[in-house]
Amino acid sequence: MRAASAPAQAIGLRVDGRPIAVAPGTTVAAALWSAGISSCRTSLSGEPRGPVCGMGICFECRVTVDGVPHQRACILPCAPGMVVETGPGATAAGAEIPATPADAAATAAVTIRAEVAVVGAGPAGLAAACRAAEAGASVVLLDEAPAPGGQVWRRPHGATRLARAWSERLAASGARFLARATVIDVTGATLLVDHAGRGLRVEARRLVIATGARERFLPFPGWTLPNVVGVGGAQALLKSGADLRGRRVVIAGSGPLLLPVAAALAGAGARIALVAEQAPAGAVARFAAGLWRHPRLLAQAVRYRAAFWRAPYRCGVWVSAASGDGATAAVREATLTDGLRSWREPCDLLACAYGLVPNLRLARLRGCALSGSGSRRAVRVDGLQQTSVEGVYCAGEPTGIGGLELALLTGQIAGIVASSSSAASPARELASLQRRRDRRRAYAAALDRAFQPRSELQELPGPETLVCRCEDVPLGKLDPAWSPRQAKLYTRAGMGPCQGRVCGPALELLRGWDEPDTVRAPLEPVPLAILASLGAGAPSTSRDGGGPDASP
Secondary structure, three states, rough: OOOOOOOOEEEEEEOOEEEEEEEEOOOOHHHHHHOOOOEEEEEEEEEOOOOOOOOOOOOEEEEEEEEEEHHHHHHOOOOOEEEEEEEEEHHHHOOOOOOOOOHHHHHHEEEEEHHHEEOOOOHHHHHHHHHHOOOOEEEEEEOOOOOOOOOOOOOOOOOOOHHHHHHHHHHHHHOEEEEEEEEEEEEEEEEEEEEOOOEEEEEEEEEEOOOOEEEEOOOOOOOOOOEEEHHHHHHHHHHHOOOOOOOEEEEEEEEEHHHHHHHHHHHHEEEEEEEEEEEOHHHHHHHHHHHHHHHHHEEEEEEEHHHHHOOOOOOOEEEEEEEEEOOOOEEEEEEEEEEOOEEEEEOOEEEEOOEEEEEHHHHHHHOOOOOOHHHHHHHHOOOOOOOOOOOEOOOOOOOOOOHHHHHHHHHHHHHHHHHHOOOOOOHHHHHHHHHHHHHHHHHHHHHHHOOOOOOOHHHHHOOOOOOEOOOOOEEOOOOOOOOOOHHHHHHOOOOOOOOOHHHHHHHHHHHHHOOOOOOOOOOHHHHHHHHHHOOOOOOOOOOOOOOOOOOO
């Protein structure tokens, strides 16, 4: 593919010795895509791999940046003069990691204090931080990304009017935002954080967990090829500055996210070949018929569909395999089926995922009780978004997948209540927010019923199909009689950098395995120097019961 022409006020960097220019705010992964570079790293078995999730979860986009390997390209903004290396020498197993500077290793972690700490700066976290700060509480908001907004409002390329309004409200609220802040552990009222490569302790009287959700990927032959990404992953890369003009795209999977992603990609100049929804046509029709109760959502769906009206949208269709180009190793064709017949669809990009699963690890590590089971597990909260742990609140997708409006409503409730040690908050406003929240939860339940993965998807991967992408573990090596812990011990499945975030939900469907009973710190891979600065050299065991598991 061609490289994008240099935009005005572009910043320059070098990728594998090649100069490229990108717009300010573009991530490294988006810059690679725009330049036609589809793979970032080489897997343990020597296969080229590229971005999948687009949001820092899958760790497939690791590259070497300015001599430091294993940098996640999808959440790292390009900087002038940056030197990026991809391929086997950049992130292969055993790659030498430069020594941490002595001053970084020796520097003690900084401690900051606030009345309220909010983890996650997506819509729910933004709303919680704003409302708590506006009520007079001192607030610190933490997120891995370089700017607030989460995946829904990723900036600068994905900003909307509503996103700008909440961003401006955050800036005026007095809340303190910490970018590139990864929470790696929590003990009581203290968060241990990797803040842009330095240790940080955040001590807060009350905590709001708004860690969002991630896509559910289900394996099929060819799903590890470069340019096979998640549906939200494609959207995230587009919002991060990727140039998709002229690329032929197949979008497949399940859920209403297919429509806005297809509309966004079409608006950016991509050629949408097909949008395939795995849910049966009857289920989708019943769900659509119920949208009369939500006229704004119905109008939105119509606008999305109109944006790619030339492309077919088919229900009861799913991807069964993908094949690549021998020269570039990237995907070139998707095989689709309706259960009766199969056909091939040429494509430069295949975006495929099956809805969302909530990010529960921080809440579980803090000891918060859960409700439900499997993909329906969520943090249990009361009417004021309080969890089972005193002083800990939860908002957004960890309390149940429900979309943007529900995230904003639950975030506002959590922020208002967390701003005071008592529940003496504006009763009339809280009651209004709670009524609106409950109506949206009913919509979310209908959404879940309509777009559940069909049973045929369990038959897609063969024995040789990789399930654990980090450790290159094929499905055939995983005994159905094992527990997740046994799979870790015998095959290392779930023990790679993503720590089971990709293969876990897949194996839940394929093998009936639930998540392990324990969660251990660190929650994300972190340099030993940061652990040392935080005094956290020994991993802690779960705060939700049970002993330590076999994760690294």
